[in-house]
Amino acid sequence: MTVPCCTPQTTSPTPTESLAARYRAVREASVQLAEGLSDADATVQSMPDASPVKWHLAHTTWFFETFLLQPHVDRYRSFDARYAFLFNSYYESAGPRHPRPQRGLLTRPTLADVLAYRAHVDAAMLERCLPADLTHEIGTLVMLGLNHEEQHQELMQTDLLHLFAQNPLRPASRPALAHERPAGPLEWLAFDGGRHRVGHHGEAFAFDCETPAHDILIYPFALASRVVTNGQWRAFIEDGGYRTASLWLSDGWQTVGAQGWAHPLYWESQDSVWRSMTLAGMQPLDDDAPVCHVSYFEADAFARWAGKRLPTEFEWEVAARTRADRLEQLYGPVWQWTASPYIAYPGFKPAAGAVGEYNGKFMCGQFVLRGGSRATPAGHARVTYRNFFYPHQRWQFCGLRLAEDR
Amino acid sequence: MTVPCCTPQTTSPTPTESLAARYRAVREASVQLAEGLSDADATVQSMPDASPVKWHLAHTTWFFETFLLQPHVDRYRSFDARYAFLFNSYYESAGPRHPRPQRGLLTRPTLADVLAYRAHVDAAMLERCLPADLTHEIGTLVMLGLNHEEQHQELMQTDLLHLFAQNPLRPASRPALAHERPAGPLEWLAFDGGRHRVGHHGEAFAFDCETPAHDILIYPFALASRVVTNGQWRAFIEDGGYRTASLWLSDGWQTVGAQGWAHPLYWESQDSVWRSMTLAGMQPLDDDAPVCHVSYFEADAFARWAGKRLPTEFEWEVAARTRADRLEQLYGPVWQWTASPYIAYPGFKPAAGAVGEYNGKFMCGQFVLRGGSRATPAGHARVTYRNFFYPHQRWQFCGLRLAEDR
Amino acid sequence: MTVPCCTPQTTSPTPTESLAARYRAVREASVQLAEGLSDADATVQSMPDASPVKWHLAHTTWFFETFLLQPHVDRYRSFDARYAFLFNSYYESAGPRHPRPQRGLLTRPTLADVLAYRAHVDAAMLERCLPADLTHEIGTLVMLGLNHEEQHQELMQTDLLHLFAQNPLRPASRPALAHERPAGPLEWLAFDGGRHRVGHHGEAFAFDCETPAHDILIYPFALASRVVTNGQWRAFIEDGGYRTASLWLSDGWQTVGAQGWAHPLYWESQDSVWRSMTLAGMQPLDDDAPVCHVSYFEADAFARWAGKRLPTEFEWEVAARTRADRLEQLYGPVWQWTASPYIAYPGFKPAAGAVGEYNGKFMCGQFVLRGGSRATPAGHARVTYRNFFYPHQRWQFCGLRLAEDR
Amino acid sequence: MTVPCCTPQTTSPTPTESLAARYRAVREASVQLAEGLSDADATVQSMPDASPVKWHLAHTTWFFETFLLQPHVDRYRSFDARYAFLFNSYYESAGPRHPRPQRGLLTRPTLADVLAYRAHVDAAMLERCLPADLTHEIGTLVMLGLNHEEQHQELMQTDLLHLFAQNPLRPASRPALAHERPAGPLEWLAFDGGRHRVGHHGEAFAFDCETPAHDILIYPFALASRVVTNGQWRAFIEDGGYRTASLWLSDGWQTVGAQGWAHPLYWESQDSVWRSMTLAGMQPLDDDAPVCHVSYFEADAFARWAGKRLPTEFEWEVAARTRADRLEQLYGPVWQWTASPYIAYPGFKPAAGAVGEYNGKFMCGQFVLRGGSRATPAGHARVTYRNFFYPHQRWQFCGLRLAEDR
Secondary structure, three states, rough: OOOOOEOOOOOOOOOHHHHHHHHHHHHHHHHHHHHOOOOOOOOOOOOOOOOOOOHHHHHHHHHHHHHHHHOOOOOOOOOOOHHHHHOOOOOOOHHOOOOHHHHHHHHOOHHHHHHHHHHHHHHHHHEEEEEEOOOOHHHHHHHHHHHHHHHHHHHHHHHHHHHHHHOOOOOOOOOOOOOOOOOOOOOOOEEEEEEEEEEOOOOOOEHHHHHHEEEEEOHHHHHHHOEEHHEEEEEEEHHOOOOOHHHHOOOHHHHHHHHOOOOOEEEEEEEEEEEEEEEEEEEEOOOOOOOOOOOHHHHHHHHHHHOOOOHHHHHHHHHHHHHHHHHHOOOOOEEEEEEEEEOOOOOOOOOOOOOHOHHHHHHOOOOEOOOOOOOOOOOOOOOOOOOOOOOOOOOOEEEEEOEEEO | OOOOOOOOOOOOOOHHHHHHHHHHHHHHHHHHOOOOOOOOOOOOOOOOOOOOEEEEEEEEHHHHHHHHHHHOOOOOOOOOOHHHHHHHOOOOHHHOOOHHHHHHHOOOHHHHHHHHHHHHHHHHHHHHHHOOOOHHHHHHHHHHHHHHHHHHHHHHHHHHHHHHOOOOOOOOOOOOOOOOOOOOOEEEEEOOOOEEEOOOOOOOEEEHHHHHEEEEEOOOOOEOOOOOEEHHHHHHHHHHHHOOOOHOHHHHHHHHHHHOOOOOOOOEEEEOEEEEOOOEEEEEOOOOOOOOOOOOHHHHHHHHHHOOOOOOHHHHHHHHHOOOOOOOOOOOOOOOOEEEEOOOOOOOOOOOHHHHHOOOOOOOOOEEEEEOOOOOOOOOOOOOOOOOOOOOOOOOOEOOOOEEEO | OOOOOOOOOOOOOOOOOHHHHHHHHHHHHHHHOOOOOOOOOOOOOOOOOOOOOOHHHHHHHHHHHHHHHHHHOOOOOOOOOHHHHHOOOOOOHHOOOOOOOHHOOOOOOOHHHHHHHHHHHHHHHHHHHOOOOHHHHHHHHHHHHHHHHHHHHHHHHHHHHHHHOOOOOOOOOOOOOOOOOOOOOOOOEEEEEEEEEEEEOOOOOOEEEHOEEEEEEEEOEEEOOOOOOHHHHHHHHHHHHHHOOHHHHHHHHHHHHHHHOOOOOOOOEOOOEEEEEEOOOOEOOOOOEEEEOOHHHHHHHHHHHHHOOOHHHHHHHHHHHHHHHOOOOOOOOOOOHHHHHOOOOOOOOOHHHHHHHOOOOOOOOOOOOOOOOOOOOOOOOOOOOEEEEEOOOOOOOOOOOEEEOO | OOOOOOOOOOOOOOOOHHHHHHHHHHHHHHHHHOOOOOOOOOOOOOOOOOOOOOHHHHHHHHHHHHHHHHOOOOOOOOOOOHHHHHOOOHHHHOOOOOOHHHHOOOOOHHHHHHHHHHHHHHHHHHHHHHHOOOOOOHHHHHHHHHHHHHHHHHHHHHHHHHHOOOOOOOOOEEEEEEOOOOOOOOOOEEEEEEEEEEEEEEOOOEHHHHHHOOEEEEOEEEEEOOOOEEEHHHHHHOOOOOOOOOOOOHHHEEEEEEOOOOOOOOEEEEEOOEEEEOEEEEEEEOOOOOOOOOOHHHHHHHHHHHOOOOOOOHHHHHHHHHHHOOOOOOOOOOEEEEEEEOOOOOOOOOOOOOOOOOOOOOOOOOOOEEOOOOOOOOOOOOOOOOEEEOOOOOOEEEEEEOEEEE
C-alpha cells in the first residue's frame, strides 16, 4: 500500500477515556519499534518505495498535528512550521511536500528532534484535544489517525528490514523468533457458489475502501487450509519455475528477466543451503514456515505451476466468514495475495474533507492482499480488510494461499 | 491490446466454400490498407508499442504459415526459413524471436518481399489447406487467424497514424472523412440492478477471454446514450482538468506530470484554434465529434470532473444487450474505456496447443474497452468483445461513455 | 566526429571551371553511394549517433541552399521551405531544427523527393552560383560545402553498415573487396625529440581546427610501421584482455561491463571461427588485415597490454611528415586513434559567420584520430587532418598504430 | 578527482620523529572535521559522486591498514575483517568492494564504530609501524597515506555541503567565515612565450601524475591577477549567458538544458536577492568574493562571453612560478579550471605495486584544475599540483581565472 491512508466511513463509539488510552498505546508502540536503532538507522532510505523510520515517526505525528490540532485546537503552536512540508506524504490539499525519493537525505531533524516533536504533539493531543467532549468528527479523525499509525508500524518493519538487507554486515534489529508452531496438514475446504454479502457495515472502524457492504456472486471453489510453505517454494525453484516462461504473466516474465529473479526476496543460497534475511539477521530457512516476500507475479506463477490458482478477495472473505475455524494462518504470519485488482466497491463514495481527498486514487494497477502478517499490530486487521500493492513489489510480508475451481 | 491474439473457445460452423472466400477477403483487406504507402512508410517503427505496417503484413502471414501450413500441409516449403524468427510476435513455444523494439530496423525484407511472402502463403492456403475436408481443428485455426488479422488491420492504422504524427510534414494517407452524422442529444438511460448473464456462449467465433458465459450482479445505474465529445473535452481542459490533482488517479497524475499531458494525443492548438492529426492529415477539431485518443487515466479524470464515473464492462454489456436501440455509437467510432481491469472470467480455462499457450498472460494491469472504433473491420466486434490496453496508452482510437449510480 | 563541419581558414585558389567540375564530381559521388538502396534502407536510423542515408543526402544539399543559394543568389526559390527545419544538423543561428534522434521517423520526404531536391539545388548552383565571377568568400564556402559533403560520404557508409548489422538477415550493400595487399613486416621507426612545426598553413583547403600552424616539443619515440592486425587482436582477446581490469581506463572498464564488450564491434564467433559484418555482408576475419571498429578505450587497453602506448597526434604528424615512405597504411584502411584529446591549437580563432558559429564547440571529451579509412573519399584527408570521436564510439572505421618511448 | 589517490614518485626525507607527529596531526584533523555531526549526518550519501563522511573516515583508515599494517607489521590483527570489503574505494588488486552508489546504505558500522576503528589503526601505526627504522618504501607509503587523507579531508567538506544543501532546513555545520579580504583590482599580467620546465622533480612529496618534469612550449599570453567574482558572474547571468547557445561547448549546452542550469550550484534567488548555501548555511552572496561551484562547461562559457579564454595548466604553472607575487588567490579560496584535459605527461610511468595499480586510469574525459581551495588542508597543494574533475561536475570548490592571447 503506497500510501496507507483512507478515511473511515464510520467510527466505533469510543468513550473519551478509552480513546485517550488507545492513543497512548498506539503512539507508544511506534516509539518502541524504533528502540535500539541508531540515528542513522532511522534516517537512511534504501529505495524509493521505502521510507526512513524517522520519517514514519514524524509523518504519523504530522497527521495529528495537521488534521486534529491545527484545525480543532485553539491557538495550537506548531512544533516547527517547516515540518508541514517535510512530513506530508501525499496530501495535495495539505500543501506542497518534500519529494518521496529524497526522504533519506533529511539527516536533520535528528531522531531526537523527531521524538521531541512526538512528545509535543502527544501532550497537546492528550491535554487539549482528547479530554474535550469529543465531537463525532474529531473522534473519527483520531481513530483514523491511530489506524493510520498502525499501518506505518508495519511499514517501519518492512522498510527497516529492506535497509538492513542491503548491508553486507546483515545487522539484526531484534532476537530471532522461536520457531512458529507448524501448521497442520494441508486440506482443501470446499465452498458452494451463491450470493454472499461482503464488505464492511456498521459502526466499528474500517477504511472506506472496505465499504459499502454489497452482494457478490461466487462459484463453487475450494481453498487451501494453510498458506504455501518454503518447502513448496523450493520445489517450484528446483523444477525450474523461474525459468519457465509459460508459467508467468507477460509483465511478470519481463520483470523476472529484468531483475534477475530466481527466488523470493532475501533468500540466499550458499553451498546448497538456503538462508533468509530477517529482522533477526540471517536465519536458516524453515521448510515448514510460510513462504514470505514473494510478489504477485511470483504467487500467480507458483499457483499455475501447482495446477491451482489464487483465490479472489471475495472467495477469501466468504471462506473466512464461514469456515474460519478450519482455515489456519488467516491473519498471519503473511499477507495473502488474491487474484483481485484493487478497485472500488459498487457505490463507493469518497469521504469529504482533506483526509478523504484521495480515497480512490490508488485504485489502479494494484492487487488486493487479505489477512495480515507478523508485522501487523494486533487487532488492526479484520475480515473485510483490504491491503494492496503493485504486482512486482515484494518487500512486504507477503505470501499466498491456493484455491481451485470446484 | 499488446498482443491481440487469443484462441477461440469454439468456432462457428463454416462451409469450406465460404471460409475460402472469407480468407480471400480478409487477406485482401490488409493489403489494401498498405496501398499508397512507400517502402519506408511501411518499415519505420515510431515507438516500441507500435509496429511497422510491413511487420503486421508479415506477422499475420507467419501465423498461417506456422500454425496451419507447417503442421498440416504435407511437404509445405516455407518462403524463407528466417522469417520464423523475424515475424514471431510473442509465442515462446514457437521459438526465439526478434526483439519488439527493433522491428523498425528491418529494412529487409522489403515491402515487395513481404507481399511476395503473402502471395506464397495465400496460394498454399487456398490450394493446399482450405479446399480439403476441413477438420474442426483446422477450421478453428483458420477462423482464429482471420480474426487475428482483423485485429492487426486496426493496429496498422493506429501505428501508421502515430508514425505520421511524428513527421513535421504531417502526411496524410487517405482523404478526410466526410463529417460523421452528429449523435442525438445526450440522454441518460436507467437500468435496474439484478443478476445478468454475460460473456460468450455458443458456436459462433469468439476469443477465449470472452468465455465462459456466467452470471454477474449489477446495481442500478444509468448510462449515457452517446459518447463524450470534443466539445465536452474542451470544457474539461478550459476548467483546468489537466492541472487539478484531485481529479486524477495517483499513477495518472504522475503520468500527466512526466509526459506533460495537457490535451488528448494528436491535438494541437494554434492561436486558440484546435486541430488534430488524423489519417487524413491535420484536420479542424469538430466539437460534436467523439473525443478520441484519450488514455484510461484521462477518461477516469474526466468522469470525476463531470461528477460521473466510467461504466463497468458488465454494465456496458448488459446495457448493450437490452437497450442497444437507444444507445448510439456503440460500435464506433471510438472504443469506450470501462472501469474494469482485464482479468479472467470465473472458470476461464486456457486453450490447448501453441496458439493458446498464453491465453491469460496479459491479464494484469490493463483495462477493458468495449465497443469498437472507426478502424475496426466491419463485423469484427460483438457485444461480448473485450479489448484491453494499459491505462497510460492512448494511441488507439479510444474514447469514453459516462455512467452514474442510480 | 559528431558534426563534421568546420570552416576553412583559407581556401585554395580554384578556377571557376574546375570548381564546377569538382562540384559535379562530389555531388555525384554521394548519389552513387545510395545506389542499390531501397527507400527504407535510406530512411531508417539505427541509433542516435547515426543518421539515415536520406538525411545525409538532404543535409549536404541544405548546406548549399542555406549558405550559398539563399544569401547569394538573387530570387532563389527554395525547393521546399520546410526542409530548412528538417535538415539543419546543429546550426543554432540557422534556426530551429528537427531533433537528431528522430531523423529516422521521416518517411516523407521520400528518397525520390530528396534526389529531386538535390537536382533542384545542383541546377541552381551550377547555373546561378558557380559560373559567376566567384568572390573569395563564395569560393571558400563552396569548397567548405564540398569537403563537408565528403565527410558525410564516409558517414553514409558507417551508418549504413550499422543499420545492416542490426538486421538478422545481414544484408550486403556491395561486393566484397578483394583481399587487401598485406602490409609488410612490423618495424619500429625511431624519431628524435625536438621542436617541430605542426598544423596547417597556406592557401590549400583545410578545416580551421587544423590551424594555426605552430611549434610543439616532442620527446624521442618510436612508431610502428603498420597498424595493429586482427590476428594481434585475437591474441589480446585470448589472453583475457576484455576481462582484465588493470589494462583499462576507469571509464573504459565501466563501459566494458555495461555494454558487455568482449571483441570489436561487428565481430561474431561461431564454433571458434570469427567472422565480421561488413558492407559486403558477413565475411571471414582475415588475421593479417587491420583491426577495425575498436573504440579509444579498447585501443588504449590493447596498447597497455602490448607494453606500448598510443602516439600523440603530433608524434603521428611529425612521423608522417618525415618518414612517410617507411610508414604503411597511413591513410587507410583505418583511422588511427591517438592519445591526444581534441582541443584547440594555440591561437585558434573561430571563423566569422554562420558556418563558423560553432567551430570549437566539439572540443571537449573527444580524442583525435589521424590518417583516413577505406571509406574516406580519395584526396579528402591530409597530414594535418584531425578526425575526432568520443572514446566509447566504435562504429567508425577505427583502428590503431602503436608507439613507444625511446 | 573521482579517486584521489596517486602514488608518489619520490618522498621527502622525513625523520621518524616528525613523521609520527605529522601522522598524528593529519589523522586528528579528519576527526575534527566530523565534530558536531550526528551519526546520520556522517552516514547519508547525497549522490553517487559524493561519499558519506563516515566512509571517508573509514576508507582513509583502511588505507593504512591495508597497505602498511597488514603487509608490514608482524601479526597485526585487523579490527574487523569485513571492513576490507566495505571500505576499499577502487583498488581492483586489493579485492572486491562494496558498490560506490550504496555507500550511504551502511548505517552500520556506526560513526562510533568507525572512530574506534581509527583508534585501533592509529595505535598500531604509532606503536608498531612508525617507531621502527623506517625503510624508504614504508616512509613513502605513509606519506602517500597522509596526502591521500588530506585529499579526503577536502572531499568530506564538499560532500557534506552537498548533503546539507539537499535538506530544506539548510543546516549549518560551522560558523560563517568573516568576509575574506577582497582581492585587489583586476590586472592583466603579460608573459612571454618560450620553452619552460614544468612538473615535479626532486625529493619532496608529489603525486606521480605531476611527473616527470619536462619542457613545454608556450606562446605569449596574459593572465588575470585575480579570479572571477560573483559580481562578474551575475553580469553573465543578467546578459543571458545561460540562454545563449553560441557561448557553450556542445556537451555543455546539452547539460544546461538537461539540468536546467541557470546559475552556479547552491545559488538561490528570492525577490531578486541572491544567496548561496555554504557550510555555514544560507549566506548572502558577496559580489566581491570569488565565484564558486561552477563547472568546466560554465567556466568555459563565461570566458567566451568575456572575450577571453581559460589558461592552460602550463600557462598557470609558468605564471605561478615566475610571478606569483603579482597573482592573487593562487591557492584559494577556489580551485581554478584550466583548458587542459587531464592526461599523462611525456614519459609518465605507473608506479609499482598495489597503490600504483591505477595511476593513469582516470586520465580520460577530465580537466585539470590548479591552485587550491578554502577546503584544501594547509600545505597540501603546490605549484605542480593537478586536481581534476569531469566538465559537468560542480560540487567542488571550483572557480576560474581568465587568460588571453598576447
